[in-house]
Amino acid sequence: MRTVLTALQTLVLVLTATSLHAEVPTNDENWEQALNSDGIEIHTRNLEDSRIDAFRAETVLDAPLEAVMAVMAKPESCMEWVHQCSHAENLEGGSFRDRYAYSINDMPWPVSDRDYVLHIRTHTGRNRDHIIIEMESVDGRVEKKDDYVRMPESSTVYELFRRDDNRTRLVWYQHAAPGGSLPNWLVNRLATDIPYESLRTLNDVVQKERYQGHELAFDEQGRLVDVIPPEEG
Secondary structure: OOOOOOOOOOOOOOOOOOOOOOOOOOOOOOOEEEEEEOOEEEEEEOOOOOOOOEEEEEEEEOOOHHHHHHHHOOOOHHHHHOOOEEEEEEOOOOOOOEEEEEEEEOOOOOOOOEEEEEEEEEEEOOOOOEEEEEEEEOOOOOOOOOOOEEOOEOEEEEEEEEEEOOEEEEEEEEOOEOOOOOOHHHHHHHHHHHHHHHHHHHHHHOOOHHHOOOEEEEOOOOOEEEEEOOOOO
C-alpha cells in the first residue's frame, strides 16, 4: 500500500458529529456567518472555555472528487494549499484508512511555530460520493522539539461530496487548542483567515494536471481503501 497523507490544516481543533470524539455537532444551528466571498462561506461559533472560535467553512471546488482526493492523499499537499503549513510527513505504519502524520505550522513572528502528531482516519460516508476525513492529535510518536510548541489538542473533519463529474463540495469543521500563549490579534484572525486563504488556494491546486485522472478504490464492503494514480490504474 502506498504511503498516503491527508492534507493537514493550521492551528485548529475540529469538533464534529461525524467524529467519535465530537463535542460540537456539525448540524448544530448556532453558527453565525463570518464571511461570504469568492464562493467560500465561513461560519463561526463560540465554545466554552476557548478564546478561539470553532468554524465551519464550505466551498465548491472546480474539480472531480477523484482529483480532490488525490490532493488530500498526497503528503506534500499541506504545503501546497493549507495556510501557514510549512511541513507535513506521513509516519511509518498504518494504512490509507488509518494512519499517523506529523505537521509543522509556520506562525508569524514573534509567535513560536506549532507542531503536532495526528491520527488520520478516512472512510466512506453515506455512499461512494461522500468521503469523510477525520484527524485528531495524539501523544508520542514524534519527540518534542525545542523550536516548536506542541499543540496539546487537535481534531479535524473534512467532508467531501461529489456534486457532478467536475465539481466537489467541501465542508470543513474546525476549532483550536494551540497551546502556549497567543496575542489577541492572531486569535481573532484564526477562524476566518485559515479556511478562507486555504480554500482559495485549494481550488487552484485541485485543477493541476498532476492530480487529474486518479481513481478511487473501494473494497467489497464499499469502503474507500486507496486513491490510485493514472499510471497504476
